[in-house]
Amino acid sequence: MSTAEKRDFRISNNMIFHLVFSQAGTIAKALGELVMNAQDAGANVFKVTMTNDSFEASDNGHGFRSRQEIENWFEELGFDHSDELHQEDGRFSRFGLGRAQIMAFGSTDWYTNTFCMSVDIKARGISYELKADLPLVAGCTIKGQWYEPLSFTDLSNALREFEELIAFVKIDVEVNGKVVNRKNVKWDFETGTVQVKRRDTGGLQVYNQGVLVKTYPAYQYGSGVVVSKVPFTLNIARNDILHSSCNVWKEVRTLLRADAVEQATRKPRLTEDQRMLLLTQAVAGELTYEEIQSSAIIEDVTRRKWKFEKLFSGPVTVHTEGTRGQADRIQQSKLAFVLSPSMMQDVCVENPEALIEALERIVNRNRPLYPRKINYVPIGQLIAGNNERYTILPEKELTKTERAALGAIKRGMSDLTLAVNLTVHEKRRPARDVFIGESEHAKAWTDGSTYIVVSRKFLADNVRDGFRGFSGIANVLVHELCHDSNTATGHDHGAEFYEAFHDAILGRFSNLVGSGTRTMTAHFLGRAQKEGLKFGRAELRDLDREAEFERELLDETTFVDEVQAVAMAS
Ligand SMILES: Nc1ncnc2c1ncn2[C@@H]1O[C@H](COP(=O)(O)OP(=O)(O)O)[C@@H](O)[C@H]1O
Ligand SMILES: [Mg+2]
Numbered sequence: 329m330s331t332a333e334k335r336d337f338r339i340s341n342n343m344i345f346h347l348v349f350s351q352a353g354t355i356a357k358a359l360g361e362l363v364m365n366a367q368d369a370g371a372n373v374f375k376v377t378m379t380n381d382s383f384e385a386s387d388n389g390h391g392f393r394s395r396q397e398i399e400n401w402f403e404e405l406g407f408d409h410s411d412e413l414h415q416e417d418g419r420f421s422r423f424g425l426g427r428a429q430i431m432a433f434g435s436t437d438w439y440t441n442t443f444c445m446s447v448d449i450k451a452r453g454i455s456y457e458l459k460a461d462l463p464l465v466a467g468c469t470i471k472g473q474w475y476e477p478l479s480f481t482d483l484s485n486a487l488r489e490f491e492e493l494i495a496f497v498k499i500d501v502e503v504n505g506k507v508v509n510r511k512n513v514k515w516d517f518e519t520g521t522v523q524v525k526r527r528d529t530g531g532l533q534v535y536n537q538g539v540l541v542k543t544y545p546a547y548q549y550g551s552g553v554v555v556s557k558v559p560f561t562l563n564i565a566r567n568d569i570l571h572s573s574c575n576v577w578k579e580v581r582t583l584l585r586a587d588a589v590e591q592a593t594r595k596p597r598l599t600e601d602q603r604m605l606l607l608t609q610a611v612a613g614e615l616t617y618e619e620i621q622s623s624a625i626i627e628d629v630t631r632r633k634w635k636f637e638k639l640f641s642g643p644v645t646v647h648t649e650g651t652r653g654q655a656d657r658i659q660q661s662k663l664a665f666v667l668s669p670s671m672m673q674d675v676c677v678e679n680p681e682a683l684i685e686a687l688e689r690i691v692n693r694n695r696p697l698y699p700r701k702i703n704y705v706p707i708g709q710l711i712a713g714n715n716e717r718y719t720i721l722p723e724k725e726l727t728k729t730e731r732a733a734l735g736a737i738k739r740g741m742s743d744l745t746l747a748v749n750l751t752v753h754e755k756r757r758p759a760r761d762v763f764i765g766e767s768e769h770a771k772a773w774t775d776g777s778t779y780i781v782v783s784r785k786f787l788a789d790n791v792r793d794g795f796r797g798f799s800g801i802a803n804v805l806v807h808e809l810c811h812d813s814n815t816a817t818g819h820d821h822g823a824e825f826y827e828a829f830h831d832a833i834l835g836r837f838s839n840l841v842g843s844g845t846r847t848m849t850a851h852f853l854g855r856a857q858k859e860g861l862k863f864g865r866a867e868l869r870d871l872d873r874e875a876e877f878e879r880e881l882l883d884e885t886t887f888v889d890e891v892q893a894v895a896m897a898s
Pocket of ligand 1: 361365366369387389390391392401402414420421422423424425426427428467468
């Protein structure tokens with residue numbers, strides 16, 4: 329015959345060691361518990377002084393008022409909190425364990441009213457010595473000796489962590505004689521449960537009634553500080569919120585997320601965190617396509633950001649193989665829009681097909697009947713079909729017009745070179761030689777230091793368009809001048825490059841781009857006339873007009889001369 333009996337679990341004395349030593353994270357956390365106890369005891373100030381060897385913490389609350397209170401609430405760890413005092417609203421008090429944290433870091437004497445409790449767990453184990461009938465100490469004062477002396481770094485780190493931890497508690501907290509907690513904060517908004525201050529960067533620091541619990545990454549709830557007015561439900565170490573059981577947090581997180589999303593969607597330019605916030609929320613189905621469609625959250629291979637609509641402007645690929653240069657070229661030649669490989673991590677998928685699917689799901693969530701499809705092409709196919717050949721044409725193979733254009737470009741190059749070198753490369757570099765060449769897609773390419781090749785096709789498209797045409801040519805030349813590596817073997821158009829190009833075109837010396845263009849146009853027109861190059865009638869009329877304009881302008885070169893003088897002198 330089998331028997332069954334009901335038996336209760338017990339807890340071993342050993343567990344008390346864990347409650348002391350395994351609960352405590354840091355000295356700052358342990359001191360934070362003392363601040364919470366002080367506030368619970370009705371104190372309006374908590375003072376702490378700290379040295380490498382010792383500390384003293386005191387509050388002006390009611391202290392432990394009787395031997396009974398000490399036996400009930402000091403002696404017993406995890407005591408029952410159902411009595412009236414411990415049920416009062418707004419108390420931090422919850423587990424009956426916080427006071428033990430500091431006992432892990434040193435021996436302590438707790439002076440309170442006419443009592444003193446002395447604890448030294450390392451030397452005397454899990455016990456304390458209780459003295460009574462001592463001179464009165466109002467409130468509670470704890471004097472401690474660290475078990476391990478603190479280095480100056482430890483000490484300063486502990487203080488810094490402590491100040492951040494208790495930054496928003498109600499009572500005054502004085503560290504070495506100075507009040508450190510933040511009063512008179514201007515909150516961005518406030519509800520019955522929380523105060524919120526937004527910041528531009530960093531995570532979201534969540535404070536439980538003024539005491540820091542944890543910091544959430546900015547892509548979850550945005551950046552800033554949130555301080556609850558009512559308690560969150562926390563774990564024992566008070567360094568996490570119990571998400572499933574904490575209704576306050578459920579309410580607050582919805583509010584924070586909505587606020588972060590609203591901030592992000594209002595901005596034309598997102599921070600990386602805001603972009604991640606919108607993207608992850610869209611993937612999770614928390615945001616509709618309509619809510620995110622005007623935000624630039626799609627990242628291409630050059631790290632530029634686009635709206636979702638870009639995915640429907642033509643073929644789309646993901647850069648998973650080939651060099652960055654090849655991927656870049658596929659995008660430039662408009663073969664396909666190339667998504668950055670990091671988009672896969674952003675939406676937590678392993679391969680391009682899954683990425684495309686995830687993106688389509690976002691777009692189609694509210695339009696199941698007429699789903700839109702992204703025209704996805706694996707990048708391997710595109711690389712195979714885009715093996716660019718680059719040829720430089722010898723002078724004798726050039727047409728008369730090309731030769732005239734080349735001569736004109738060479739004359740304009742010194743101004744363009746100066747425009748780039750003065751703003752971008754920060755030193756004077758030798759001018760690059762110019763050639764004409766053949767390539768299917770590239771308008772021009774360079775070895776990054778000694779030469780630039782302009783494609784025959786691109787030249788032909790522009791050379792007969794007077795000043796306008798040469799402006800296009802000049803911009804491409806400036807683009808190539810900004811590259812300091814070989815662009816025929818694969819190159820980046822990363823943020824750095826865009827910045828360089830931006831500076832060259834819009835920088836202090838950008839007038840030089842204009843004057844270089846002018847020089848090119850004037851020389852080309854001059855030679856065209858001299859050599860009697862054939863143009864169509866409309867082209868001729870246009871050219872005449874440009875020539876007239878050029879003649880007027882050629883006299884006033886003062887600005888350019890000035891800049892050149894500066895450059896020569898430096
Ligand atoms: N500075 C203090 N002044 C008065 N009473 C205190 C003080 N510190 C602790 N206590 C009492 O000791 C109890 C135990 O504190 P603690 O271990 O931090 O657990 P909890 O705060 O969760 O109850 C408190 O509930 C409170 O009754
Ligand atoms: Mg406590």
